[in-house]
Amino acid sequence: MSVEIRTKGVKPLTNSFGHLQRRFGDKPATRYQEATYDIQSTANFHYKPLWDPTREMFDARRTAVVMKDWYALKDPRQFYYGNYTTTRAKQQDAIDRTLDFVEKRDLLRSLSQDARERIIHAIVPLRHYEWGANTNSAHVAAYGYGTAITSPAMMNTADRLGMAQHISRIGLLIDGNSGDALLAAQALWTDHPDWQPLRREVERLFVTRDWFEVFVAQLLVADALVYPLFYQHIDGALGGGGSSALSSLNDHLLRWYEETAKWIDAVIKTAAADSAENKALISGWVQTWRNRLAPALQPIVQRVLGNQADDALASVLAALDARAAKLGLSL
Amino acid sequence: MAAEGNAKPAKKLNLKENYALLTRGLGWEPSYEKKEDIFRNVDFEGVVIHDWDKWEDPFRLTMDAYWKYQGEKERKLYAIVDAFQQHNGQFNVTDARYVQALKVFINGITELEYDSHRGFNMLAREFPGVGPRIAAQMQSLDELRHATTQIHTISQYAKYFTGMNEFPYQFDRVWYLSIPKSFFEDAVTSGPFEFIVAISFAFEYVLTNLAFMPWMSGAAFNGDMATVSFGFSAQSDEARHMTLGIEVIKFLLEQDPANVPLVQKWIDKWFWRGYRLLSLLATMMDYMLPKRVMAWNEAWEIYYEQNGGALFADLARYGIKPPKRAPETIAEKGHVAHQMWSVFYANRDAVGFQMWLPSDEEMAWMSEKYPDTFDQYYRPRYEYWKAQEAAGTPFKNSTLPQLCQVCQWPCLFTESGDPTTLSLRESEYQGQTFHMCSDGCKDIFDDTPEKYVHAWLPVHQIYQGNCFLPGVDPTAPDFNPMVEALRYMGIKPGVDNGDFKGSADATNWEKWTSRPANIHEGAYTDAVRDTASTADVTARKAG
Amino acid sequence: MATTSTQPVFIALQANNDTLPIIDAIRQDNPNAIVHDYPAMVKIDCPGRLVIRRETVEEHLGRDFDLREIQINMISIAGNVDESDDEFVLEWKTH
Numbered sequence: 001m002s003v004e005i006r007t008k009g010v011k012p013l014t015n016s017f018g019h020l021q022r023r024f025g026d027k028p029a030t031r032y033q034e035a036t037y038d039i040q041s042t043a044n045f046h047y048k049p050l051w052d053p054t055r056e057m058f059d060a061r062r063t064a065v066v067m068k069d070w071y072a073l074k075d076p077r078q079f080y081y082g083n084y085t086t087t088r089a090k091q092q093d094a095i096d097r098t099l100d101f102v103e104k105r106d107l108l109r110s111l112s113q114d115a116r117e118r119i120i121h122a123i124v125p126l127r128h129y130e131w132g133a134n135t136n137s138a139h140v141a142a143y144g145y146g147t148a149i150t151s152p153a154m155m156n157t158a159d160r161l162g163m164a165q166h167i168s169r170i171g172l173l174i175d176g177n178s179g180d181a182l183l184a185a186q187a188l189w190t191d192h193p194d195w196q197p198l199r200r201e202v203e204r205l206f207v208t209r210d211w212f213e214v215f216v217a218q219l220l221v222a223d224a225l226v227y228p229l230f231y232q233h234i235d236g237a238l239g240g241g242g243s244s245a246l247s248s249l250n251d252h253l254l255r256w257y258e259e260t261a262k263w264i265d266a267v268i269k270t271a272a273a274d275s276a277e278n279k280a281l282i283s284g285w286v287q288t289w290r291n292r293l294a295p296a297l298q299p300i301v302q303r304v305l306g307n308q309a310d311d312a313l314a315s316v317l318a319a320l321d322a323r324a325a326k327l328g329l330s331l
Numbered sequence: 332m333a334a335e336g337n338a339k340p341a342k343k344l345n346l347k348e349n350y351a352l353l354t355r356g357l358g359w360e361p362s363y364e365k366k367e368d369i370f371r372n373v374d375f376e377g378v379v380i381h382d383w384d385k386w387e388d389p390f391r392l393t394m395d396a397y398w399k400y401q402g403e404k405e406r407k408l409y410a411i412v413d414a415f416q417q418h419n420g421q422f423n424v425t426d427a428r429y430v431q432a433l434k435v436f437i438n439g440i441t442e443l444e445y446d447s448h449r450g451f452n453m454l455a456r457e458f459p460g461v462g463p464r465i466a467a468q469m470q471s472l473d474e475l476r477h478a479t480t481q482i483h484t485i486s487q488y489a490k491y492f493t494g495m496n497e498f499p500y501q502f503d504r505v506w507y508l509s510i511p512k513s514f515f516e517d518a519v520t521s522g523p524f525e526f527i528v529a530i531s532f533a534f535e536y537v538l539t540n541l542a543f544m545p546w547m548s549g550a551a552f553n554g555d556m557a558t559v560s561f562g563f564s565a566q567s568d569e570a571r572h573m574t575l576g577i578e579v580i581k582f583l584l585e586q587d588p589a590n591v592p593l594v595q596k597w598i599d600k601w602f603w604r605g606y607r608l609l610s611l612l613a614t615m616m617d618y619m620l621p622k623r624v625m626a627w628n629e630a631w632e633i634y635y636e637q638n639g640g641a642l643f644a645d646l647a648r649y650g651i652k653p654p655k656r657a658p659e660t661i662a663e664k665g666h667v668a669h670q671m672w673s674v675f676y677a678n679r680d681a682v683g684f685q686m687w688l689p690s691d692e693e694m695a696w697m698s699e700k701y702p703d704t705f706d707q708y709y710r711p712r713y714e715y716w717k718a719q720e721a722a723g724t725p726f727k728n729s730t731l732p733q734l735c736q737v738c739q740w741p742c743l744f745t746e747s748g749d750p751t752t753l754s755l756r757e758s759e760y761q762g763q764t765f766h767m768c769s770d771g772c773k774d775i776f777d778d779t780p781e782k783y784v785h786a787w788l789p790v791h792q793i794y795q796g797n798c799f800l801p802g803v804d805p806t807a808p809d810f811n812p813m814v815e816a817l818r819y820m821g822i823k824p825g826v827d828n829g830d831f832k833g834s835a836d837a838t839n840w841e842k843w844t845s846r847p848a849n850i851h852e853g854a855y856t857d858a859v860r861d862t863a864s865t866a867d868v869t870a871r872k873a874g
Numbered sequence: 875m876a877t878t879s880t881q882p883v884f885i886a887l888q889a890n891n892d893t894l895p896i897i898d899a900i901r902q903d904n905p906n907a908i909v910h911d912y913p914a915m916v917k918i919d920c921p922g923r924l925v926i927r928r929e930t931v932e933e934h935l936g937r938d939f940d941l942r943e944i945q946i947n948m949i950s951i952a953g954n955v956d957e958s959d960d961e962f963v964l965e966w967k968t969h
Contacts, residue, residue: 017496018821039482047783048520057520092398103341131461141452157471168352168357346957346958407946548915563914569950570948573950641952641966645967
């Protein structure tokens with residue numbers, strides 16, 4: 001049955017949901033707004049969580065940060081499930097072509113043994129760093145307050161699994177799908193002195209309970225050091241062996257990092273601007289984790305970059321400090 | 332192209348090998364922090380896991396494949412949703428009664444998808460094994476998808492019909508929405524193993540087919556393109572989730588015999604809790620679909636008695652028995668939809684959608700589908716109420732019903748063997764008496780009374796004066812507790828509730844579409860009279 | 875691998891152009907399958923075991939087929955799943 005002509009003139013009773021009208025006025029809402037604002041329950045919880053009996057199931061008190069409105073923490077990318085997934089699918093299509101190109105021409109396998117071992121030593125163990133970031137991001141998504149922060153945290157959790165698998169594929173491109181490079185990288189991650197200080201900090205984050213602190217430490221501080229260090233500085237050094245193939249694979253990580261940084265920055269900036277207390281708290285966390293993570297990265301960076309290591313570390317730390325200042329933090 | 336110095340060609344990986352290499356081994360044994368400090372929630376329930384690596388992933392999805400297939404599903408779905416909105420598809424459904432069911436959906440079900448998303452997120456953080464963590468993450472993301480696509484689809488209806496515009500607010504406050512809310516909060520506030528047995532197995536594997544397959548097919552049959560599209564698209568994720576459900580059960584049962592009684596207890600509990608929740612869909616299927624695909628009792632036979640039978644036959648090898656209270660559900664299948672509709676009808680001034688009595692055509696269908704129960708117990712009741720409506724003295728309940736402490740339904744159900752006697756149970760705990768609707772709910776209360784005494788029972792809260800907006804003065808001379816409680820719940824008295832006939836939805840529908848708001852009763856208003864002539868003109872032009 | 879169970883497994887697919895070759899392949903490879911048509915949905919029951927073979931779908935489809943594509947149009951299933959590159963199997967393992 002088709003619609004009668006007269007329905008064309010029908011005006012809606014309302015332009016958007018009541019909770020969106022109260023925030024944005026009586027006008028059509030975007031799909032991001034519909035999927036995000038005020039979705040999480042806030043009242044009349046029924047039971048005490050067995051895993052946290054002194055708080056509610058969703059409870060703003062799981063972080064020391066206090067927000068007048070948790071929905072102020074919006075995602076400038078305006079991701080909801082649909083545009084998030086189709087964006088990632090498109091990006092994956094592009095990187096699949098690169099992976100295919102590298103695989104068909106054996107570009108990583110044909111590198112010298114020394115170059116291959118350097119990539120296994122310096123890049124492939126980062127699959128575990130990404131899995132750690134996945135755990136930490138899942139912590140934010142699980143215990144955070146308000147859909148505005150938890151939904152993109154969920155997407156970030158999935159992204160980090162995707163990145164762990166992307167880095168794993170670099171290993172498989174080196175070892176011809178035997179998995180030997182992945183095993184070697186895992187041994188490096190769990191036992192080699194170059195990687196232990198970083199693993200120590202990743203595990204320290206696993207027992208950090210304040211989800212906003214985890215957000216700051218992992219997504220702002222750790223990523224701001226790890227991504228440019230490994231995928232720019234170390235990539236450049238490893239590229240000495242003519243491995244532009246590696247750079248094209250690392251570029252995928254960098255582009256993702258740049259996109260994600262827009263979200264991280266918006267969240268930090270808004271939360272810090274909400275109160276002097278928040279600003280002090282977040283600034284303190286940045287300081288603390290910066291001072292833990294920078295030395296933790298020193299050995300592996302030193303190993304690969306040698307006498308360039310201090311300059312590389314200084315440059316990423318300076319960039320982090322400048323970014324923090326721009327976000328309204330004081331270190 | 333052969334590589335220099337690397338003569339052997341790269342190995343070709345099959346699906347299983349590829350998945351194993353890209354997932355297993357991502358985790359590691361921590362040494363700087365204690366494992367029990369990292370994963371703090373997996374021990375308190377008493378489940379014994381010896382080897383997390385024994386977990387079998389049924390669907391071997393890496394993240395790239397997930398994005399690819401889910402992206403494809405989303406492109407297809409949003410193409411339909413866009414077309415639906417551009418062409419005012421909300422007016423293509425059978426009649427405006429059908430839309431009342433969508434109100435129940437957005438207000439009562441969408442937030443469950445969201446809670447499920449958060450619950451699985453907690454598992455995604457707390458399970459020590461990589462395999463189950465990834466499965467939980469993907470499911471969490473899927474559940475976020477379901478909440479999102481439901482909101483995006485139903486938002487078009489919310490613009491043109493009453494009672495759908497405050498779904499998050501209402502979910503936290505409306506008295507009967509505490510039924511779904513308390514169900515999922517019960518699961519999320521449990522430990523991770525109980526949660527996954529409750530949701531992945533008892534709810535999704537055993538019960539959701541029953542609800543969503545016939546219901547969504549019914550949406551298609553009633554011309555609701557948008558709902559059937561999100562429904563079936565969501566179900567395609569659900570197929571993965573159900574498989575997760577059965578893998579969880581097998582994993583737990585194979586890990587240690589000590590897990591068997593725990594799993595059985597959770598199956599018994601959550602089967603019953605899920606069944607009570609889905610009874611809402613019984614009444615939606617039988618009463619709110621103007622054109623019907625299948626009756627509730629038929630759905631129960633196909634999807635529980637047959638398929639559940641096959642499932643529990645398969646699990647017998649582990650010593651698992653069918654749910655303890657399954658016989659009650661079979662005994663009730665001819666009654667539950669009718670009893671529930673009766674209670675909603677009687678309380679129609681206190682609900683957020685509009686009600687009607689079944690038409691002659693519908694009652695004839697029910698007589699045929701429910702030959703053992705309908706004519707004997709329910710037809711006389713409806714005919715009596717019809718006569719009362721005709722006489723201008725329609726029947727209404729003026730007091731709110733007694734709620735069950737566990738499932739939070741009104742105590743409206745009858746004894747299994749005696750459909751004329753209400754089923755009422757009670758238990759004492761710390762000197763207080765608590766009321767339950769059934770043996771199934773009493774089992775659950777008696778096992779963990781310390782949990783269920785915290786339930787936020789809306790009717791109790793209303794009578795205690797906790798459900799009024801700020802500034803309301805209960806001592807004022809014109810104070811009307813019912814109206815004030817409705818305002819607190821976000822229900823607009825006289826707009827969202829009451830009789831369907833004469834409602835804004837019915838009147839607008841006829842004005843906007845020139846078609847009857849209730850296809851079985853003919854036009855309520857003059858707006859419909861020109862339909863025939865318009866249709867004739869269209870037909871002649873087309874001819 | 876044969877199963878001795880005769881308990882029903884099922885798969886339900888959206889009724890659309892994409893699923894026609896899949897349904898044809900199922901009919902061809904599972905002589906005991908019973909196909910039920912519902913509004914917008916096809917439900918296929920089969921005693922004990924139901925298999926979807928990639929090669930058979932490809933014959934009907936006329937192009938390469940990745941079995942994971944089934945997920946796009948799958949509504950529901952009952953039975954234990956075993957998925958490989960060549961076969962998607964649903965079965966009950968009871969003796």
